[in-house]
Amino acid sequence: MTLRIISADDHVIEPAHLFEGRLPAALQPDAPRIVTAADGTEAWEYDGQRYPQIGLNAVVGRPKDQWSMDPARFDEMRRGCWDPVARVADMDLDGVDVQLCYPSLIAGFAGTVFLGSRDPRLGVACVRAWNDWQLEEWVGSNPERFIPLQLPWLADPVLAAQEVRANAARGFKAVSFLENPVDVGLPSLHTDHWDPFLTACEETGTVVCLHCASSGWSASRSPGAPLELLTSLFPVNALVTAADWLWSGVPVRFPDLKICLAESGIDWVPMLIHRLDYVMDHSATGGGAWADREHRPSEVLRRNFWFSVIDLNASLVLRHEIGVEHIVLESDYPHADSTWPETRTRAEQALAPLPVEEAEMIAWRNASRLFRHELPTSTRKAA
Numbered sequence: 001m002t003l004r005i006i007s008a009d010d011h012v013i014e015p016a017h018l019f020e021g022r023l024p025a026a027l028q029p030d031a032p033r034i035v036t037a038a039d040g041t042e043a044w045e046y047d048g049q050r051y052p053q054i055g056l057n058a059v060v061g062r063p064k065d066q067w068s069m070d071p072a073r074f075d076e077m078r079r080g081c082w083d084p085v086a087r088v089a090d091m092d093l094d095g096v097d098v099q100l101c102y103p104s105l106i107a108g109f110a111g112t113v114f115l116g117s118r119d120p121r122l123g124v125a126c127v128r129a130w131n132d133w134q135l136e137e138w139v140g141s142n143p144e145r146f147i148p149l150q151l152p153w154l155a156d157p158v159l160a161a162q163e164v165r166a167n168a169a170r171g172f173k174a175v176s177f178l179e180n181p182v183d184v185g186l187p188s189l190h191t192d193h194w195d196p197f198l199t200a201c202e203e204t205g206t207v208v209c210l211h212c213a214s215s216g217w218s219a220s221r222s223p224g225a226p227l228e229l230l231t232s233l234f235p236v237n238a239l240v241t242a243a244d245w246l247w248s249g250v251p252v253r254f255p256d257l258k259i260c261l262a263e264s265g266i267d268w269v270p271m272l273i274h275r276l277d278y279v280m281d282h283s284a285t286g287g288g289a290w291a292d293r294e295h296r297p298s299e300v301l302r303r304n305f306w307f308s309v310i311d312l313n314a315s316l317v318l319r320h321e322i323g324v325e326h327i328v329l330e331s332d333y334p335h336a337d338s339t340w341p342e343t344r345t346r347a348e349q350a351l352a353p354l355p356v357e358e359a360e361m362i363a364w365r366n367a368s369r370l371f372r373h374e375l376p377t378s379t380r381k382a383a
Contacts, residue, residue, distance in 0.1 A: 006147075010100065059335070091333075151175070157197040167206075201257060260305075
């Protein structure tokens, strides 16, 4: 079996030139820029703050004994981290046909850095500049190989809705949003504040992508705990996020909304399904917390949510309980969790026991349908 692969979660390390010439002239001097410190380390400088390139964000191709949290320079990174032509070459080495690429530290996974701008006009301009670069340079270098992902303007859901509609017309298929807006001081999902934005996403078929840690929250609470505790608890983020979005009523009010959890895994999904059903049968108050009289929360979870998985493991035995048509694969290039350059090899080994149709669903068909993106003809293998 030779599987095709669509990866639903990878990342770009924004190139140093990203914002050059992409902002209105009056705002261009304040655009994010790369600065070099006296010790030779590089960092993004924006709005009076510095954002270093953390080493673990760009470790592909480096021996594991060289991985660290220290700041990294561009010349220390594999070129595919920030160059789309080199990225496609690395995708070919990895056996990955298509990637959807999230941002890195200068933007935040959902544009949270720009949300905090002292001048909202500058923040909006930076979001638009990032989106223009993603579409024109990153995706534009090879549209068959990349799925366009936009950042939202989080400070104003009405303006965010306008941007989603305009970007959908330009070809964007997805938007990177927050796991939980209250974690960054924004209104709760349990209000109608976000309805204009969510309406636009539903109407345009724009997939709402929720990347782990996009709102800065972690279940790792103990002071002094190692980084490994935080990364071990990534699936907890996904469980909490899915439950919160369900009980907020968002997928009830917007039944055609598509929500994709990135770096979520699938091990926790059966547990949440079982708990949702038990709560509905026992401890649910009956006071109207669940407004859908035709579908249970577990059914809506299976209908509106997709789950991205890096480590294919024994949980696949529960794929039908999860919903095999809602599991998508990811390679997480160039982060430390990445399966590069063995993504296809690992997928073929893990999925070999499955019926071919189900293996293909997880490897690429589900993502192709979700993001409305066909496999590229340039990498299609002969039958």
